[in-house]
Amino acid sequence: MFRTVIQPRVSETDGVGHINNTTVPVWFEAGREPIFKMFTPDLSFDRWKMVIVNMNVDYLDQLYYGKEVEVLTWVQKIGNTSLVLEEELHQEGRLCAKGTATYINFHLSTQKPEPIPPEIREQLEAHMRGQDPASKGQGD
Numbered sequence: 001m002f003r004t005v006i007q008p009r010v011s012e013t014d015g016v017g018h019i020n021n022t023t024v025p026v027w028f029e030a031g032r033e034p035i036f037k038m039f040t041p042d043l044s045f046d047r048w049k050m051v052i053v054n055m056n057v058d059y060l061d062q063l064y065y066g067k068e069v070e071v072l073t074w075v076q077k078i079g080n081t082s083l084v085l086e087e088e089l090h091q092e093g094r095l096c097a098k099g100t101a102t103y104i105n106f107h108l109s110t111q112k113p114e115p116i117p118p119e120i121r122e123q124l125e126a127h128m129r130g131q132d133p134a135s136k137g138q139g140d
Contacts, residue, residue, distance in 0.1 A: 001072055001073065001074050001127060001129070002031055002032075002034045002035070002071075002072070002073040002074075002127060003031075003070060003071070003072055003073075004030055004031040004033070004070070004071040004073070005068050005069070005070055005071075006027050006030060006068065006069040006070075006071060007068055007069075008023075008063065008064070008065045008066065008067070008068075008069060009065070010065060012065070013064075013065040017064070018062040018063060018064055019062070019063035019064065019065065019069075021059060023063075024057055024059065024063075024089060024097045024099075025055060025057060025099075027069060027071055027089060028055075028057070028071065028073075028087045028089070028097075028099055028101065030071060031071035031072070031073040031087060032050075032073060032085065032101070034073075035050070035073070035075075035083075035085070035103075035124070035127075036050055038120050038123050038124070039105060039120060046108075047108075048108060049105050049106060049107070049114075050103045050104075050105070050106070051103060051104050051106040052101055052102070052103055053082070053102050053103065053104055054100075054101065054102040055099065055100070055101045055102075056099050056100050056101075057097060057098075057099040058097065058098050058099060059096075059097050060095055060096055060097055060098065061091075061094050061095065061096040061097075062096065063089065063091050063096050063097070064091065067091055067092055068091070069089055069090065069091045069096075070089070070090040070091070071087065071088070071089055072087065072088045072089075072090065073085055073086070073087050073127075074086045074087075074127060074128060074129040075124045075125070075127045075128045075129075076100065076128070076129065078116065078121055078124050078125065078128075079116075080115050080116070081104055081105050081113035081114060081115055081116060082102060082103060082104045082105070082113070082116075083102070083103055083105075083116065083124060084100055084101070084102050085100060085101045085102075085103070086098075086099075086100055086129060087099045087100065087101065105120075
């Protein structure tokens with residue numbers, strides 16, 4: 001599991017007083033940065049490998065400005081060229097949003113998917129839900 005802490009900004013708060021629903025996918029993406037670094041260690045867009053092809057979000061409870069948010073990210077499934085991530089947002093012990101995102105390991109020059117290399121696959125497997133000791137009891 002990967003854990004990222006977000007400090008909500010005033011600009012992310014809407015007129016009703018909670019964090020705007022369009023912010024949640026951005027926060028989920030922030031939690032994916034360690035995975036992006038596995039595929040592109042220098043995060044160079046010239047060598048970028050991760051292309052999102054699907055994203056789903058369930059909004060379960062409101063999020064508020066002034067209270068940190070914890071983004072939890074697990075690897076749910078690893079295919080030949082793709083992977084599915086499972087994500088959760090927690091605030092003050094409440095599960096506020098959950099979702100999934102599917103990415104393809106993509107070669108920009110050829111415009112084609114590529115198999116996930118064995119060394120990256122091994123790193124990803126260590127972050128599958130239930131595999132990472134730090135994830136025991138989190139969000140279950």
